[in-house]
Amino acid sequence: xxxxxxxxxxxxxxxxxxxxxxxxxxxxxxxxxxxxxxxxxxxxxxxxxxxxxxxxx
Numbered sequence: 001x002x003x004x005x006x007x008x009x010x011x012x013x014x015x016x017x018x019x020x021x022x023x024x025x026x027x028x029x030x031x032x033x034x035x036x037x038x039x040x041x042x043x044x045x046x047x048x049x050x051x052x053x054x055x056x057x
Contacts, residue, residue, distance in 0.1 A: 017025070
């Protein structure tokens with residue numbers, strides 16, 4: 001059984017915002033990026049420890 005191919009379309013629109021709104025968005029995106037990278041780093045470290053553990057084998 002094959003899957004149906006669905007069409008996908010993306011539209012990009014220019015966001016008209018004030019300078020202070022842009023600064024807030026950039027700060028929030030940076031916080032989110034840092035949080036994501038920290039969480040990912042911790043998960044990879046825990047996964048590595050798990051693989052090296054004798055209990056896992």
